Amino acid sequence: MKLHEYQAKEYFARYGLPVQKGAVIERPEQVATLALRYPVVVKAQVLVGGRGKAGGVKLAATPKEAEARARAILGMDIKGERVTRVLVVEAADIEKEYYLAFVTDRAAGRVAAIASAEGGVEIETVAHTAPEKIARAEADPFLGFPDFQARVVGRRLGFTGALLEEFVKIAATLYRLYWAEDADLAEINPLALVGGHLLCVDAKLVLDDNALYRHANLPANEEMTELEAAAKKHGLSYVELDGDIAVIGNGAGLVMSTLDLLAHFGGRAANFLDVGGGASAEAMQTALGIVQRKPGVRAVFINIFGGITRCDDVARGIVENPPKVPASIRLTGTNEAEGQKILKDAGIAAGLDPDEGARVAVQLARDGAKTRGGR
């Protein structure tokens, strides 16, 4: 789960990491109520990256100017995400920008610290243009991230004296937050030198979805669309896409390959939906309801390979809630004969071959588009 900057900074402040004084507002008039030292920076709170380039971050010298900035930014569309809140913070006079993050290093199976004296830009860019400017250190799963490791990283960034110790404290605290809060990414970019001290000017925090159950008082998850949230409630993994063929399959890899299959035959998937291993008739029924709620869906492609999932269960779910748009069904594997018979008895056609199923689904969506165009 991705958090907004202001939410990440609330975590930061709670752990004692240095952040600017500021407040979150939802209406421009609220600027007048803020007790802040001017100039201030007005920052759009969105989960997508690149808000600065999109005009979502502006400096303001007076309350009046800040209000105007907030008015312009609130309601803005940044890469498809509407701005509903802005963070107003006291502007910092930045002397130098650094980068510091803890991430899950998948290849190492460990947590890694990544730091650079080239802050304020995307770390991926630095990794491509000047990889030697990136310092890396792995945390031991049992020892954590001892201060000496932070000191080694800090020296590589060029810190000395009191500033080095300040960096060590920040790195150790960020690691503590990362581990305790089950984060997947905790990033400070830039970690800025301001008036001789280090300050977390921007903050990014991504929490592990699998670990949310063991944390209380979590902020609301704003990453999901309405349909995605509805699917999640039913334990279904659903991702909204922008095509017109609804997809239901079992197993993440198979569903991903189903999207690719449709593209291969010239179609476009409206969604990703994994009904999961051992999907019941009920799950199938719910899945059919959810995928067809998305506007613009012209056909459904159901691609089931029964392993633990039983084809008869899937067929019962389909019969209970038959698709309202033309459907192509591929049903094979465990209890295939029973499943095929249940569908046949209900007058629903189903095949065994995934490629043929995808081809048919693409054709059905095309026919649907024509009919609609002809009306």
Place this chain on the structure above:
Amino acid sequence: MAVIVGGQTRLLVQGITGYQGAFHTGLMLQAGTKVVAGVTPGKGGTKTHNVPVFDTVDEAVRATGANACCIFVPARFARDAALEAIASRLDPVVIITEGMPVHDAIEVVGYARQQGVRVVGPNGPGVTTPGQCRVGIMPTQLFKPGPVGLVSRSGTLTYEVVAGLTRAGLGQSTAVGLGGDPVVGTSFVEALELFNADPETRAIVLLGEIGGSAEEEAARYIKAHVRKPVVAYIAGRTAPAGKRMGHAGAVISGTEGTADHKIEALETAGVRVATLPSGVAALVKARL
């Protein structure tokens, strides 16, 4: 011969009295697996499918000589179950459980390395050596013994491809399901090392997907060490960046983890990459 599991495997099932654990224990027994013990804290002294159940792994191992473990417990208990199995030096420890917190997986994988134990998973379908042993949930009826080693990050996609291989008359030595999580115990490279050294495996199928760089690392390893034919398929070519596609590990972050990048890396290493899962069997057949 086979890799990771085979006729020598004496399996202990953790979570054997649960819905999934009991169901799959039945199927594993049917497939010829020697399931010698089960563990569910609080259910010691009972039996499931006539397999004795114990409260702790320690007791179970002493009583039955179990040497491998399969874990079906719910996500919030999976860390403890895995650590318990590793502490008793069961090897491999195959974790089927989906939804395990990543930090728990980091601790489990770290402890396993320290103790010299192989972990497979979490969030995978397990390991199957056709005709000998099934550890996990793969539908054995699709398989037949033969020369193709298969390693995959996805369950159903594995079944789909295995069914295609079997239909084409190509049996399998072992199928290894690595799991769909960001941090897993066994990587593509480790599975490739095993298949490369296994005299019965004459060709290797690698099924990858978006997210991370495990396929790129596999490509580097193949180029340097593998002389057996390798055929691959990568799912998620049309997946958008930044969205988690079902598996916790299947997400393109920034420019890292795209299917195109993985396919390019594999092809550069001499691997034939199928456009569709249905194309895998023919590519294997042509190279055997």
